[in-house]
Amino acid sequence: MNVLEINNVTKRFGNLVAVRDVSLNVAKGEMCAIIGPNGAGKTTFFNLISGFFPPTSGSIRFDGQDITKLSTHERVTRGMARTFQVTEIFPELTVFENVRIATEVASGYRLRPWINRAEQAQVQARVEETLKLVSLETKTGRLVGELAHGDQRAAEIAMALALKPHLLLLDEPTAGMGDQETFQITQLIRRLHRESNYTIVLIEHDMRVVFHLADRICVLDQGRMLAQGTPQEIAANETVQAAYLGTAA
Amino acid sequence: MTTEQTRKLIVLAAIWAALIFAPYWMVPLGGYTALATRVLVLGLAAMSLNFLLGFTGVLSFGHAAYFGLGAYGAGLTLKFLAASTPLALLLGMLLGGVCGGLLGTLIVRRRGVYFAMVTIAFGQVFYYIAFQWSSLTGGDDGLRGFSRQPLDLGLFKIDILSSANYFYFFVLFCFALAVGAMGFILRSPFGRTMIAIRENERRSRFLGIPVERHIWIAFTLSCFFMGLAGALYALVNNFADPKGLHYSQSGDFVMMAVMGGMRSFWGPLLGATVFVVLQDYLSSVTVNWMSFVGLLFVLVVLFFPRGLLGFLQRSKA
Numbered sequence: 291m292n293v294l295e296i297n298n299v300t301k302r303f304g305n306l307v308a309v310r311d312v313s314l315n316v317a318k319g320e321m322c323a324i325i326g327p328n329g330a331g332k333t334t335f336f337n338l339i340s341g342f343f344p345p346t347s348g349s350i351r352f353d354g355q356d357i358t359k360l361s362t363h364e365r366v367t368r369g370m371a372r373t374f375q376v377t378e379i380f381p382e383l384t385v386f387e388n389v390r391i392a393t394e395v396a397s398g399y400r401l402r403p404w405i406n407r408a409e410q411a412q413v414q415a416r417v418e419e420t421l422k423l424v425s426l427e428t429k430t431g432r433l434v435g436e437l438a439h440g441d442q443r444a445a446e447i448a449m450a451l452a453l454k455p456h457l458l459l460l461d462e463p464t465a466g467m468g469d470q471e472t473f474q475i476t477q478l479i480r481r482l483h484r485e486s487n488y489t490i491v492l493i494e495h496d497m498r499v500v501f502h503l504a505d506r507i508c509v510l511d512q513g514r515m516l517a518q519g520t521p522q523e524i525a526a527n528e529t530v531q532a533a534y535l536g537t538a539a
Numbered sequence: 540m541t542t543e544q545t546r547k548l549i550v551l552a553a554i555w556a557a558l559i560f561a562p563y564w565m566v567p568l569g570g571y572t573a574l575a576t577r578v579l580v581l582g583l584a585a586m587s588l589n590f591l592l593g594f595t596g597v598l599s600f601g602h603a604a605y606f607g608l609g610a611y612g613a614g615l616t617l618k619f620l621a622a623s624t625p626l627a628l629l630l631g632m633l634l635g636g637v638c639g640g641l642l643g644t645l646i647v648r649r650r651g652v653y654f655a656m657v658t659i660a661f662g663q664v665f666y667y668i669a670f671q672w673s674s675l676t677g678g679d680d681g682l683r684g685f686s687r688q689p690l691d692l693g694l695f696k697i698d699i700l701s702s703a704n705y706f707y708f709f710v711l712f713c714f715a716l717a718v719g720a721m722g723f724i725l726r727s728p729f730g731r732t733m734i735a736i737r738e739n740e741r742r743s744r745f746l747g748i749p750v751e752r753h754i755w756i757a758f759t760l761s762c763f764f765m766g767l768a769g770a771l772y773a774l775v776n777n778f779a780d781p782k783g784l785h786y787s788q789s790g791d792f793v794m795m796a797v798m799g800g801m802r803s804f805w806g807p808l809l810g811a812t813v814f815v816v817l818q819d820y821l822s823s824v825t826v827n828w829m830s831f832v833g834l835l836f837v838l839v840v841l842f843f844p845r846g847l848l849g850f851l852q853r854s855k856a
Contacts, residue, residue, distance in 0.1 A: 363749045380739050
């Protein structure tokens with residue numbers, strides 16, 4: 291079954307066509323990577339999926355339902371979570387508080403003026419479980435703004451995971467990281483995919499990461515879907531090599 | 540209990556003790572009970588504004604409108620409807636809150652500077668209504684001809700009209716209820732979504748929080764508290780003044796909140812205390828008292844960006 295079905299979406303900004311007639315299906319449990327040179331429309335494509343703005347034409351279905359016209363928070367409520375190229379967190383709150391907010395919203399408590407002890411304990415347990423998943427359990431009391439870049443990323447991913455998403459969208463999870471941090475985050479994403487069976491779509495620049503992680507790779511170029519396929523197929527694809535990977539790859 | 544929690548508890552106990560015994564320690568220091576009452580009421584107003592400014596992160600520059608509406612609501616109730624202090628407070632609070640809730644639906648669509656501008660504009664609408672509609676509101680002269688009524692508790696009456704101390708304790712009781720409610724909300728899951736919005740609106744949206752709706756709720760709640768403060772203010776003076784609706788009054792509230800420290804719960808009360816006491820003292824010395832308050836405000840903003848309370852907390856830590 292497909293978690294995400296994108297049919298012929300196009301996004302124009304005035305004269306610029308940022309995304310042109312792109313279609314993509316993502317099956318349950320799949321890890322799909324989107325690559326492409328700068329300005330290829332990857333982030334715009336992500337923004338269309340997560341509801342930043344509506345597409346000019348085309349449709350998006352999520353879990354079998356049309357979500358083309360739904361707002362961001364409605365998509366999140368239906369089980370879509372995302373991270374950003376530039377980490378979006380609550381820097382002046384602790385790691386625990388960051389994930390607690392996500393957990394409470396996901397538990398449907400966001401409008402509650404009070405919370406009883408049993409619910410509080412349940413939230414606490416879920417926050418701790420989520421933090422363990424991303425290996426932040428020893429840093430719960432630290433302010434997120436004071437953490438290293440890689441840990442901030444992990445905290446952002448933890449917030450997304452706390453939403454118990456059916457689909458996880460990761461926008462350049464290793465952007466701006468050194469080798470060590472890149473390795474850690476890659477291991478984390480791999481675990482989420484292999485062990486926890488999350489369905490993941492990610493944008494990534496680091497080819498080592500992409501070829502290491504993805505079941506399927508989609509290449510965008512100038513807003514178009516240039517090619518889709520397994521890492522082996524993409525590596526062998528001559529059009530892709532010409533457009534993006536260069537002769538060195 | 541951690542030392543941090545113990546320290547917080549001690550500070551909290553000290554604040555409430557200072558407030559409860561204010562009529563007894565202020566007088567020997569050269570103050571008077573009615574001044575303490577004014578501090579409480581304007582402090583409540585500044586804390587209500589800060590519920591929105593400091594904890595949701597949106598700046599309303601027109602909150603005096605809901606303060607003034609509360610005052611007129613209470614005054615008109617006492618003058619035309621019934622001689623009941625609790626009813627006057629309730630209706631004043633409702634008038635401020637309901638008007639805030641209705642206008643809030645339009646206001647929350649804007650952010651930042653535009654949010655502030657729209658709140659000013661709506662605030663001024665109420666000012667001009669109160670100013671022009673003389674037959675009902677008394678126009679420029681303000682609403683007169685009413686006074687707070689003794690509280691009838693069945694078995695006995697509490698004379699809050701002629702006893703300044705009784706009135707102070709009554710205001711303190713209302714203040715405690717409102718401040719308790721604010722504190723309670725801020726510790727709840729809903730309160731945490733307010734702080735989330737303040738910290739990072741985009742992240743909040745992508746956690747599935749309908750940001751506009753949550754800001755609207757915070758705005759409306761803040762207007763209810765503001766309405767209560769305004770209603771109490773009408774009882775303090777037995778008078779409702781159109782200037783209480785004016786945007787310069789909104790500016791005073793923002794000043795109190797920022798001066799005291801808008802990131803802390805109690806900061807605005809400290810700001811209001813400094814503001815009211817300085818106003819009381821300086822205005823008997825010079826007509827230009829506002830320049831001195833303004834100078835202090837500038838100094839605080841420049842040197843203690845977290846406000847007076849933020850400065851006190853840091854120097855202690």
